[in-house]
Amino acid sequence: DAMVIQNPRYQVTQFGKPVTLSCSQTLNHNVMYWYQQKSSQAPKLLFHYYDKDFNNEADTPDNFQSRRPNTSFCFLDIRSPGLGDAAMYLCATSRGGLAGAFTDTQYFGPGTRLTVL
Amino acid sequence: GQQLNQSPQSMFIQEGEDVSMNCTSSSIFNTWLWYKQDPGEGPVLLIALYKAGELTSNGRLTAQFGTTRKDSFLNISASIPSDVGIYFCAGQLVGSGGSNYKLTFGKGTLLTVNP
Numbered sequence: 001d002a003m004v005i006q007n008p009r010y011q012v013t014q015f016g017k018p019v020t021l022s023c024s025q026t027l028n029h030n031v032m033y034w035y036q037q038k039s040s041q042a043p044k045l046l047f048h049y050y051d052k053d054f055n056n057e058a059d060t061p062d063n064f065q066s067r068r069p070n071t072s073f074c075f076l077d078i079r080s081p082g083l084g085d086a087a088m089y090l091c092a093t094s095r096g097g098l099a100g101a102f103t104d105t106q107y108f109g110p111g112t113r114l115t116v117l
Numbered sequence: 118g119q120q121l122n123q124s125p126q127s128m129f130i131q132e133g134e135d136v137s138m139n140c141t142s143s144s145i146f147n148t149w150l151w152y153k154q155d156p157g158e159g160p161v162l163l164i165a166l167y168k169a170g171e172l173t174s175n176g177r178l179t180a181q182f183g184t185t186r187k188d189s190f191l192n193i194s195a196s197i198p199s200d201v202g203i204y205f206c207a208g209q210l211v212g213s214g215g216s217n218y219k220l221t222f223g224k225g226t227l228l229t230v231n232p
Contacts, residue, residue, distance in 0.1 A: 006159075031218060042205060042222035043160070050218075090159050094218060104211045104218055105150065108159035 003027050004109035006091050012115045013081050021076040021112045023091030030096030032074040033106065034066060037088040049074060050096055078114075086116045123206050123223025130196055131231050138204060138226045139190040146208035149182050149189040150220070154203045163204075164191070196230050203227050 005024045013019040023032065031050050035043035047056045049068040063085070065077040078085055091109040121140045130136055140149070148167055152160035164175050166182035166189060173180055179192045189208075193200055207220040 004159075033218075040225075042224055043220075045219060048218060088157075088159075092159075096218075104209070105148070105162065105165050106218075106220060107162060108152070111157070111159040113157065 004091055004093055004107055006089075006109040006112050008112060009110060010113050010115070012117060013078075014117050015083065016080045019078050019081055019114070021078075021089050021114070023074045023076070023109055024072050025091075025093045025109075026072070027093055027095075027107065028071060029093035029107075030071075031094045031104075032068060033092040033094075034064075034074070034076045035090040035092065035108075037090055037111070043090055046076075081114070081116045083116050086114055088113050121206055121208055121221055121223040123226060125226060126224065127227040127229070129229045129231065132196060132198060134196055136193040136196055136200075136228060137190060138206075139188060140206035140208070140223045141188045142208055142221070143187070144210075145186040146210050146221070147186065148209040148211055149180070150207040150209065151178075151180050151189070151191045152205045152207065154205065154225075156202070160205060193228075196228075198230050198232050201228055201230050 003026050007022050033048040034046045037043040045057050046060045047066055063079050068074045088111045090111045092106040094104045094106045121142050123140045150165050151163045153163050154160045164173050164180040169186050170184045171182040177194045203225045205225045206223040209220050
């Protein structure tokens with residue numbers, strides 16, 4: 001009964017070869033997030049979707065793109081991976097801040113470990 | 118970006134001991150979250166706190182939302198080997214508009230439990 005699913009769990013790509021990571025959720029949440037986490041560091045937000053509205057973080061490199069074709073799925077595309085992009089990529093979801101709501105807890109998937117050769 | 122001050126950075130304890138870790142911030146939050154991350158896995162939500170002064174338990178875990186809304190602590194009682202992992206605190210200011218959904222993370226506390 002996994003709620004946030006990430007595939008694959010491990011991904012190896014070559015320097016400069018485009019790669020796509022996928023995330024799906026069974027929670028019917030409005031918001032989906034992508035984080036990058038490097039060793040011994042906290043997760044760093046790359047961008048998020050509220051429904052179909054895309055919100056990019058100011059310091060996210062252009063090399064990182066995202067697609068959300070429907071409520072359940074969200075993809076992270078790395079157009080030209082560099083060695084510095086090797087990391088754990090985490091997908092998270094939340095219901096979304098409804099009017100007057102004061103809670104919007106995020107739930108994380110198991111992550112995809114990306115290796116760049 | 119902004120980070121929380123989480124301490125200690127690491128802890129080495131014996132099985133059965135109690136553990137305490139905390140997070141402090143220079144700004145207020147209206148939500149505090151505690152996550153645990155095992156090696157090679159994503160963070161798992163342990164406890165969510167939504168009200169200043171709130172004290173919440175989840176089994177052997179107890180967390181409190183500080184009354185100033187700038188701090189939170191997590192206690193683990195009678196630690197066991199499977200408590201090993203990295204514990205992250207995260208603050209959130211829901212309802213503020215703009216960065217409504219952002220989590221501000223602490224740097225994590227690495228817990229090692231010796232059997």
